[in-house]
Amino acid sequence: MFSTLVRLAFSGIRTRLVASGLTVLLAATAAATVVLALEVGQAGREPWQQTFAAAHGAHVLANVPTEKAARALQSHRGVVEAAAPVPDMTVNLQTGDGPEPLRISGLSGRPQVNAPVRIAGTATPGNGIVLEHSLATALNVGVGDRLTFAGDVGLRVVGTAVLPNVARYPRSNPGVAWVDRSTFDTLRPHGDRESWTVALRLADPAAAPKVAGSILAHQPPGSSSTQTWQEQRSLALMDAQPLQLILAMYTVVLLAVVFAVVAILVGARALEQYRQIGLLKAVGLTPRQVDLVFVIESTVLGLVAAVLGFTAGALLAPVLARPSSETMIGSPTRAADPVHLVVAAVLVLLVLVLSTWLSTRRRTRFSVLHAIESGRAAPPRPSALARLVAVLPLGVSLAVGARTLLAGRARALLLAGAISLTGAAFVFALSMQASLDAQPAGQVSDVPTELPVLVYTLDGVLLLIAITSLLAIALLGLRERLRDFGVLKTVGLTPRQVASTLVSPYAMLAVVASVLSIPVGIALYIATYRAAGGDGDPTLAPWPWLVLVPVATVLLVIVATSVPARMAARASVADVLRTE
């Protein structure tokens, strides 16, 4: 019996290739964003590991007030290797936009542990200064440029380097730079907050947190700080966090759109195959088995989508992670963790199967006899909303079209939801853009530059999906109602009026849905902002921009549905109304 159901499911997929393809595309996109969100965090691990190895990194970094305290730590229990303590202080760098504080370390020779890894020029400061690489990029400064510090101390940039415990500037603030000890002494009068850092390597790296804890316990409270290598790594990888947040948000939006569109597609199919389902039931399939056929279809499509999405996500993750690996050496790798595939598959399958099951449940619970006799789907009952439309003074075409769309209440609501969410994603992007624009000029943004690019790309993908889905759904609706269009023409509607019975209800729906997308998008933006740790109220997009979203949505919907509408108007009446 089960193999029969599976065969039925596969034949169902084959006969509805377009709808199946659309479902896979949608679900794969959602899967890709999930995988990206998970992978992007991981993609930086390898490069960091390489950086750590190249720097001969410290398992525990301890920052204490005095050199003596630092030296004492060199022989702490568990330590197998220690570098000479390094002093560091905060000094103001004079820039065109005012003083910029930097954290300068005074090196005497190449440190034994946690040595800066050269990126450009040389890692040995000599008479000049070595800047941390992302700082140099942010300040737009290169090897050979001169910098002036407080007290008019001028230094030449001799190189840029990275350290495993320094995250990307300006996330890691203030920026980091190295000079040699004599230069450090020269700058000393102009700096403050001096402290000493000692880099320790342990016999048992896994014990780093315990060692760090015991170090802190033996220091006067509040005077010192420690950093384990685990903390260093997560700090370095934290750059991925805003990316992950955005991707998570888009995953949610995409999954919701998947749910809505699949529900509509499956529901429309069940409607079309009303008669066939009735026959299946007459032959002996129970309603549950009929449901199962649809569920199997969705499961198969979901699995395909998950694999496709996983592949896309795994391939794209290094691309997304590249900018954030500015503080590391080596390129981001494909982490391609199989666990991520499972997560993506579970999410996608859950949404698909739930959507399918809910949609078919309503449709397959009807009398077998009714289905076979009617030969045509049981039309939905006019809802209260449809009756309301009946009362409003609308043009004939609009009234006919609206009542039809609203009579299929579930479909109208789902479509409205999908349109609303797509619009909300654009409102999100606009708000993000507004926030970026609102930042004072010259101040280096906390938001990585690839973030807007990511958001716009995702919005573009979402828009493409939305338009494709809308077209598919409108075409489905056209096929269902071809006979009705023929009847309307017979009664005397002109081709243009017939076309508008298809376009106008969608346009009406789009107006309502897109207006709703503004508050939804704003809410999404505020939620994401807060989750990213932003404080205060984020700047929102100005009203002229926001109004653009509903206007553009409605226009797009009208354009998209005009295609099937024209087909409807052209349909030959004689073909359509040929008696069965």
Place this chain on the structure above:
Amino acid sequence: MALLSGGRGHGYELKQALNQSFGTLLPELNSGQIYSTLARLERDGLVEGESVADDNRGKKVYRLTDRGRELLRNWVSVPVPGPRLKDEFFIKFVVATSMGLADPLTMIELQRREYLQSLRDLDARLTTDGNSPTTELMVEGAVLHLKADLGWLDLIEERLVTGGSMS
């Protein structure tokens, strides 16, 4: 005999009852015919007559014998035979077309006309007032037969077109 099943009666009473119940189904029977029929029935042993004592005209009162009753019962309970293979039009059609006397399609069309006209007539009769339910049933029956005959005409025409000449 059916009339007598209700009881006994004079010849004259029988004549009245005949006229009343069956009207124009049969041509108007005169008394002589009734009495001769009764005599024949008596001869065959299906009815028996009794002279009424006080009547000087020799009128008899008739009633059914047992044998008569049985015969009547059989007549009622045995169904009328079904297939009616004899059809006047069909005979005419086969003869005329095989002899080349008329074009088959034209014959069919003419007959169809006639059937349609008859339908029209019957429909008109149905819509006049004052019909008893029995009349309606009778007319509806004729309508259905006509429709069946029309269907048969369609069939003949169809076979004619596909099968060639009638043999």
Place this chain on the structure above:
Amino acid sequence: MTALLETRDLAKTYDTGGTPVAALIGVDLTVRRGEFVAVMGPSGCGKSTLLNLVAGLDRPSAGEVWFDGRRIDQLSETALAKLRRRRIGFVFQFFNLLPTLSAEANVELPLLLTGTHRREARRQARGLLTDLGIGDKGRSAPSRLSGGQQQRVALARALANQPDLVVGDEPTGGLDSATAGEVLGLLRDAHGRGQTLLLATHDARVAAAADRVVSLRDGRVFDDRTLDAARPVSLPFDPEPL
């Protein structure tokens, strides 16, 4: 008096899958105002095609269609639609009501199209439904009505704008015998009020009710004869009620 409808040498050929099929070959048909014309013939003879061409739902391959002195086979879709809404009502075998509109709304539609005010349209629609015996079913959805009731609604819709011509393609075809009789009665009533009818039918009773029966065979008119007025029927006996 000019005929209401006239076709001249009307022909229609379909090109389905390569082999052309001639559905109509040179049909001349005239329908005068107030006439009730029935079109009969075996299936595939072109009855539906003829009706579609007459109502402007399809374009002829050759020949002309004249409606009330005006040639209509060359008109644009829009013009044909406007013609139909005012002047031609169509009744189908399988009713073809819009499923998402109530019975009333279905009947209102042609009225609204010709610019009747909404409230007036509703009033007229209700009146029509009452005349046809289903005044209480106005609010129902078509799916809840029986075949006969649906066909009555369809007829009301066809009659809504008091069209010059009502065209019917097997109007009783989808109904059982008793209901077919009822619908036929309604059609005759309309005819009695002066409505011109052109019906394609298999049903002999419908044909018998017509003034003229046109027989089509293989796309051509085979016979076109007027039926006489009903002759009196003599019954074999007039029995007492049982």
